[in-house]
Amino acid sequence: MSAGRHPESPRLDHCPEGLPQQAYLGQAWFDREMRTVFAREWVCVGRVADFTPGTMRRVTVGAAPVIVARGAEGVARAWHNSCPHRGSELCREAEEPLGKLIRCPYHAFAYAADDGRLVSTGHAVPTADFDRSAQGLRGVASRVWNGFLFLNLGDDPGAIGADVGLETLDNWPMDGLVTGHRMQVEIACNWKAFWENYSECLHCPGIHPELCDMVPIYARGIMGESEALGWTPDAPPGRNLKPGAASWTMTGAPCGPEFAGLSAQERAAGNSFVTLWPSAYVVAHVDYVRSVRVVPLAPERTLLVAEWHFAAQTLAQPGFDAGAVAEFAKIVMAQDSAASEMNQRGMRSPAFKAARLMPEEYEIWRFHQWVRARMEDAR
DSSP: OOTTOOTTSOSOSSOOEEEETHHHHOHHHHHHHHHTHHHHSOEEEEEGGGSOTTEEEEEEETTEEEEEEEOTTSOEEEEESSOTTTOOOSOOSSEEEOOSEEEOTTTOOEEETTTOOEEEOTTOOOOTTOOGGGOSOOEEEEEEETTEEEEEOSSSOOOOOOSSOTTTTTTSOGGGOEEEEEEEEEESSOHHHHHHHHTOOTTHHHHOHHHHHHSGGGGGTOSSGGGSTTOOTTSOOOOOSOTTOOSSSSSSSOSSOOOTTOOHHHHHHOOEEEEETTTEEEEEOSSOEEEEEEEEEETTEEEEEEEEEEOHHHHTSTTOOHHHHHHHHHHHHHHHHHHHHHHHHHHTSTTOOEEEOOGGGHHHHHHHHHHHHHHHHTO
16 A cells, blocks of 8 residues: 555555557457447437437437437437438438438438337338338437436446436536537547546646646646545545636636535535546536537547537626637647647557556546446446
């Protein structure tokens, strides 16, 4: 055990080996993750409110093309983007109008948008052995958490999982928040390399000068006091943000009215993170909420989709600029992206076999164990 490490500290008491090089470079490993981790876990695809009623939109869940169909009544349903007849895609554009039917553009087979049942076989005349009831659209499980839509390709999906309780953001008016700004960027690294960078702050002093100024504890290379040697559970929780700052903005000042229902501890924290592997994290501040989605594209390509969500009255302020609010986090994310790409390039070296994790990288170790378990369970 490391000297000064309290048994209740999350710090590791050893320096374990990380995932092997092929976990970040290999196509076979990546394909297996798509068949296991991303095909069986809940994947966030955005805010329900951002799917326009009366439209269907293409999304990707792991390697699977999926349609999110939001009817005029506002209910969002998800289907595999593949016609049961011959497999043709059903939704060809990024977004298309949706009526009562989803019609295959290839042979005009038509399906009810509300329950996926086969309504018409177009010009085809099936014989008596054709079971219409078995030829409906293949559904994808969907759930909504705090206004975010999650999809699951599994046959028997369980509950949505997070690193903290799903009630962590209950004091925020999550369902009513409106997306005010969006950033999408492709980065040249494995999806896990980005998550690993997110999961530790050893890199913060050298990579994030602005963030370390805003959150002074990060300048010590740790994410929280419980990681420090000498910490004990009776130590009073401190304030996360620097004196005078209340939120992650360029000035530290709130961008609008602070959310009324927050506790004193939540206000003092300045940021509350919820991590939902494998696809998203949400960070809530006193005045707005940011979400980041992680979309694997290839072994060394990952899409990041960051969105900033505000109360309607904040967006309605005269001259309000949601993009200006986003600037601080954009600086941090650009630094994280560059660091993740730098790490990815180095892992291509034949000298790299696997990481040797430090005690402060306990969250990376937990993430590695989580990935391995999902891949092994699927066998």
